[in-house]
Amino acid sequence: MIDLIVKAIAYSSCIGIGAASITMIYDATRTFNFAHASMVSYGMYVAFIAVYLLGFTPYHALPLAILVGGGLGLVTYYGVNKWLLKARASETNLMMSTLGVDLVMFGFLNVLSDYLIQVYKVPAKFFVLETRDIMIQVGDTSIRLVGIVAPLVLVAIVVSLHIFLTRTKIGVAMRASIENPALASISGINTDVVYALAWLIGGALATLSGLLISLVVTGYTAAGMTMIVSFFAGSIVGGLFSIFGSLLGGLLVGLSEFLGISLLGSVLGGWIYAYRPAIPLAAMAITLLLKPEGLAGFFVKVRE
Numbered sequence: 517m518i519d520l521i522v523k524a525i526a527y528s529s530c531i532g533i534g535a536a537s538i539t540m541i542y543d544a545t546r547t548f549n550f551a552h553a554s555m556v557s558y559g560m561y562v563a564f565i566a567v568y569l570l571g572f573t574p575y576h577a578l579p580l581a582i583l584v585g586g587g588l589g590l591v592t593y594y595g596v597n598k599w600l601l602k603a604r605a606s607e608t609n610l611m612m613s614t615l616g617v618d619l620v621m622f623g624f625l626n627v628l629s630d631y632l633i634q635v636y637k638v639p640a641k642f643f644v645l646e647t648r649d650i651m652i653q654v655g656d657t658s659i660r661l662v663g664i665v666a667p668l669v670l671v672a673i674v675v676s677l678h679i680f681l682t683r684t685k686i687g688v689a690m691r692a693s694i695e696n697p698a699l700a701s702i703s704g705i706n707t708d709v710v711y712a713l714a715w716l717i718g719g720a721l722a723t724l725s726g727l728l729i730s731l732v733v734t735g736y737t738a739a740g741m742t743m744i745v746s747f748f749a750g751s752i753v754g755g756l757f758s759i760f761g762s763l764l765g766g767l768l769v770g771l772s773e774f775l776g777i778s779l780l781g782s783v784l785g786g787w788i789y790a791y792r793p794a795i796p797l798a799a800m801a802i803t804l805l806l807k808p809e810g811l812a813g814f815f816v817k818v819r820e
Contacts, residue, residue, distance in 0.1 A: 520778060522663030523732050528770025529666035530729035531743075533673060535750030535766030537721035539759050541589075542751070543694045544714030547597055547610040552722050552747060554621035555588050556740035559726020561628065561640075564735060567648050568638045574645060574727055575665060581727040582720040589719020592617050593712050601711065625737045643735045662731040669728065673721070674763055681759075690714065742793075746773060749796035753803045755812025765811055769796050 534556060541549045559581045566577035596613050605613075632640035650661040681687040686709075693700040693710040701707050725747075726740065733739065746769060754765020773795045780788045803810055 518657055518659070520775075522659050524771055524774040524778075526660070526662040526666040527729065527732045527774045528767045529670040530725040530732070531746050531750050531770035531773075532670050532763045532766030533666075533721050533728070534725035534743075534747040535754060535762040535769075536673065536677075536759050537718040537725070538747055538751040539754070539756060539762035540714055540721065541718040542756055543759065544690070545593075545597060545601060545610070545711050546607050547614060548607070548748075549592075549718065549722075550611065550615040550744070551588075551592055551618040551621055552614075552718075553740035553744040554618050554625060555585055555719055555722035556726035556729070556743065556747070557625055557735075557737055558584055558588060558621070559723030559728075560730040560735040560739055561625065561737075562723065563645055563727045563730040564638075564640065564643055565632075567645060568640075568643075569632075569636060573648070573650060574731060575650075575661070577727060578669075578724065581723045585719040585721070585723025585726075586716045587719070588621065588723070589715035589717070590712060592719070593715035597715065598708070598711065622737065622741075629737050641736060645730045645735060646732065649731045660731070662728060666728045669724070670763065670767070674760060677759060686710075686713065745793050745800075746770065746796040749800040752800050753810050755810030758810070758812030761810055761812035768811075769799050772796075772799060 534552065537555075538549055538552055541547055562577050562581045562584055563574035566572040566574055566580070570576075592614065596617055597610065600610055600613055629640045632638050646660075651658040652661055652664065653659075679687075681691055689700070689705045690710045690713060692703070693705055693707050697707055700710075729743070730739075733743075747766070750766025750769040751762045752765070753769055754760075754762035756762075773792060776795050777789060777792045
């Protein structure tokens with residue numbers, strides 16, 4: 517039971533981090549980033565390479581995951597998103613463009629996987645890093661380190677983003693550009709830099725969540741695609757216009773999904789696990805029907 521709770525906390529923290537990535541990019545550019553799926557998978561493969569090729573733990577590769585994700589975000593923005601924004605493409609076109617980017621990234625990731633298998637003879641098609649996690653002894657109980665690191669990373673992101681968005685000039689400029697792009701541009705704010713920064717941070721958060729979540733679930737090239745519903749559900753439940761709300765929304769969706777399916781499995785049997793994606797889908801549907809602004813709507817009312 518303790519191990520289940522620890523894994524649930526780690527999983528939900530990763531969903532929260534990934535949900536913040538989706539909200540960050542959507543708030544800045546009105547783009548639903550479907551390339552988020554492959555970015556998460558790239559984070560998992562950064563962890564895999566750190567363990568199988570470099571002999572490190574996945575935690576040593578956290579900075580590398582941030583660099584890889586940030587790079588993928590910038591490539592997506594400067595390669596595709598920037599030009600569509602200049603052409604004033606609709607939100608639908610912006611969203612569909614990221615689906616194309618995702619397919620390209622997915623193709624390159626499969627090439628990387630095959631290369632690792634052929635050259636290094638490592639199990640890069642499907643891998644389980646859970647057994648490579650560090651165990652921490654607390655009394656008579658052993659706890660997976662990811663159950664401590666993931667929520668700490670989540671808290672660190674909340675604090676860092678708050679300081680960045682409220683105490684730095686570029687952060688304030690980013691908030692201004694998100695809230696009113698036209699006025700921000702007239703005021704002399706370089707919105708192109710703001711948009712690029714949003715993709716940089718969003719990509720970094722996506723791969724960071726992927727690296728950490730690889731210590732909870734099985735890794736493979738399409739892993740991000742199978743979890744994309746949970747990330748989007750966390751973003752919507754938290755509120756598409758609140759980065760901090762999405763962190764909380766992802767946390768709640770992840771906990772509901774992980775613990776909910778475990779409870780249903782113990783009662784109904786193993787067949788129910790195939791319907792696990794129904795939990796975040798239900799959370800997303802209920803939120804859109806009853807409270808489209810998500811949890812962020814409650815925060816606004818409290819402040820008012």
